[in-house]
Amino acid sequence: MTNTYAIVLAAGQGTRMKSDLYKVLHPVCGKPMVEHVIDHIRSLNANRIVTIVGYGAEAVEEVLGEKSEYALQKEQLGTAHAVQQAEQLIGDLEGTTIVVCGDTPLIRPETMEALIAHHDKTSAKATILTAYADDPTGYGRIIRGEDGQVLRNVEQKDATEEEQKVTEINTGTYCFNNRALFETLKKVKNDNAQGEYYLPDVVGILQSENERVSAYVTEDFSETLGVNDRVVLSEAESVMRRRIAEKHMRNGVTIIHPDATYISADATIGRDTVLQPGTMIEGQTVIGEKCIIGPNSQLVNSVIGDNTTIYSSVILSSQIGNDTNVGPFAHIRPDSNVGNHVKIGNFVEVKKSTLGEGSKVSHLSYIGDSNVGSRVNVGCGTITVNYDGKNKYTTTIEDDAFIGCNSNLVAPVTVKQGAYVAAGSTITENVPENSLAIGRARQENKEDYVKKLNLK
Known part of the structure; x- marks a missing residue:
């Protein structure tokens, strides 16, 4: 030869x-x-x-x-x-x-x-x-x-x-x-x-x-086509985008609106996955089979398992497991590893964290520099307080823990297996296994206080 x-x-x-x-x-x-x-x-x-x-x-x-x-x-x-x-x-x-x-x-x-x-x-x-x-x-x-x-x-x-x-x-x-x-x-x-x-x-x-x-x-x-200016560059982009979309569709991927979907040349997508309009798949992203991606989701250099839904969310340089739901309006930042059967809900941000199988962070929470175990429930409004202005610290939440709404977990801190954190708590010390941690001021009611101030 x-x-x-x-x-x-x-x-x-x-x-x-x-x-x-x-x-x-x-x-x-x-x-x-x-x-x-x-x-x-x-x-x-x-x-x-x-x-x-x-x-x-x-x-x-x-x-x-x-x-x-x-x-x-x-x-x-x-x-x-x-x-x-x-x-x-x-x-x-x-x-x-x-x-x-x-x-x-x-x-x-x-x-x-x-x-x-x-x-x-x-x-x-x-x-x-x-x-x-x-x-x-x-x-x-x-x-x-x-x-x-x-x-x-x-x-x-x-x-x-x-x-x-x-x-x-x-x-x-x-x-x-x-x-x-x-x-x-x-x-x-x-x-x-x-x-x-x-x-x-x-x-x-x-x-x-x-x-x-x-x-x-x-x-x-x-x-x-030789690209000599921005006009021809856009023509080349359009041709290649259509070419890439056609390749995936012939391989068993459903693309609802190919002209409104962006797929990088190096992306891999499994069969029976559905891409909805506005989806952007960038870099060397790998998507498994029978997923639903979009509408208006952005995935960059990430790995998505099978049977997973990414709904109107951004995922950057991270891994998402099988049978997991993300979104809408979630932001998964780099170096995150979200396990199987996990739920990441609306307005949740995850940064450089691991979430174990079956855990839920359903809405309005920030999970940063954290190790979250399996079957953990993180309530609405929970914040892992990972930054003191100079250094980043780790929060650990072990298996089967329950974090009540509007809790602040001030790192470095560990919530041990099966422990509960009461809603509205600020946790600064480790919580022992199967314990209830309450870190909030006791409620006090001032009767007739408003009348004394002549506000009514």
């Missing part, structure tokens, strides 16, 4: 984005677009991947990490010059190299795989990924002979009136014989208006030397 290499062009500044963020790092469905490209290539099991970086090189390398090797294009002198920077890493290797732009997040791995297979099958020195465009204005045209073979790639500005009517366009993605690529790059000239070295010239040079050049047509023009 032929070795496969990939070069990802990610050195351009992207001035049309009008952003301080480096162009290829702008996210599409929650992931930088260059990372989409790299991940798609990695799924092909390419032997080597080289990302050409320039502006914002450190930021790109930080995002991609060890997913790629890197070559620096110090001066932006064109796409051929950019590819040439990879020569020191892979220039002397035998095999096939695919060249992809880092701002084309919609190109599918299946399409890249088919392009490579077509290239190898035809024994071409270069293969162009093409597509048919309703409006080809601005694109290079693919001119074929009567036998269907590629005769030449003609840029818009150089095309004749007849050639401009051609709707098959060059998408900017290529396959090359690796050695032929780097040998031919040395022959590319910069005698053009921009004074740059252009990668399509490699194709022209190979043809002039009677080397075979082929083309592979992708049926989906949207795959070729």
